[in-house]
Amino acid sequence: MEIAYLFAALAGAGVAAGLLAGLLGVGGGIVIVPVLFSILLLIGVDPAICMHLAVGTSLMTIVATSMSSARAHHRKGAIDWALARRWAVAIALGAVAGGLIARFLNSQELSLFFAVVALSVAIYLSVRREGTQLFPSLPKGLKAQPIPVLIGFVSSLMGIGGGTFTVPVLSSCGYPVRNAVATSSFFGLLIALPGALAFMAAGWGDPRLPPLSLGYVNLLGFVIIAPLTTLAAPWGARIAHAIAPNILRRLFAVFLAITAVKMGYSALA
Numbered sequence: 365m366e367i368a369y370l371f372a373a374l375a376g377a378g379v380a381a382g383l384l385a386g387l388l389g390v391g392g393g394i395v396i397v398p399v400l401f402s403i404l405l406l407i408g409v410d411p412a413i414c415m416h417l418a419v420g421t422s423l424m425t426i427v428a429t430s431m432s433s434a435r436a437h438h439r440k441g442a443i444d445w446a447l448a449r450r451w452a453v454a455i456a457l458g459a460v461a462g463g464l465i466a467r468f469l470n471s472q473e474l475s476l477f478f479a480v481v482a483l484s485v486a487i488y489l490s491v492r493r494e495g496t497q498l499f500p501s502l503p504k505g506l507k508a509q510p511i512p513v514l515i516g517f518v519s520s521l522m523g524i525g526g527g528t529f530t531v532p533v534l535s536s537c538g539y540p541v542r543n544a545v546a547t548s549s550f551f552g553l554l555i556a557l558p559g560a561l562a563f564m565a566a567g568w569g570d571p572r573l574p575p576l577s578l579g580y581v582n583l584l585g586f587v588i589i590a591p592l593t594t595l596a597a598p599w600g601a602r603i604a605h606a607i608a609p610n611i612l613r614r615l616f617a618v619f620l621a622i623t624a625v626k627m628g629y630s631a632l633a
Contacts, residue, residue: 378592386600420563458516463562525552
């Protein structure tokens with residue numbers, strides 16, 4: 365019966381993550397990380413590495429999710445490929461750095477980092493008025509490169525696809541929210557693949573790892589979640605193009621806030 369509950373929880377997380385990936389461009393990690401963290405604790409994995417495993421496994425599943433979500437948005441012509449080319453290298457380098465630095469943080473520190481950053485973004489999205497711009501346009505050239513590096517770095521540490529930060533940044537620079545969501549779904553791939561490989565390297569040979577793990581990536585979680593996120597991501601993308609942008613932004617903020625509070629409580633408890 366416990367195995368049945370485990371599979372049901374992983375499957376539910378996979379479907380929810382896929383919907384969110386297509387709907388909000390977040391790669392689904394905002395759902396996968398807390399669910400995996402709770403499951404790993406429940407089955408007796410050393411608490412000191414539960415968050416590392418949750419983040420690393422989430423990044424690996426986001427590889428498949430982002431590909432599916434980006435493909436669906438590309439069919440609707442919503443991805444800004446010029447921006448994608450300008451930011452690609454910087455965002456991938458940031459993701460690698462985040463994955464390698466994670467080995468020096470404990471599980472509680474990673475959990476609190478996840479909670480604080482997610483809650484901050486949720487508050488910002490909640491108070492920002494529709495149409496408000498912090499900058500007239502997105503910076504270009506070398507002076508803009510710290511932005512994708514930071515997005516890749518923080519997203520990798522949190523095990524998310526980048527939409528949590530890419531969407532607010534682009535929206536604050538005048539990008540339509542649908543285009544911001546669509547482009548961030550592609551950035552999720554650039555973050556997730558190098559980030560997952562870095563988490564594998566960081567945890568390689570750790571004696572506390574559960575079976576079927578490659579470093580801080582658990583293959584069982586990946587095998588169950590990835591196909592379902594890939595299946596559900598196009599459903600979310602279709603919904604994103606059918607609802608009002610302000611509703612999309614508020615949904616994004618609500619999901620972030622709920623997840624942040626849950627993760628923060630778990631870490632402090």
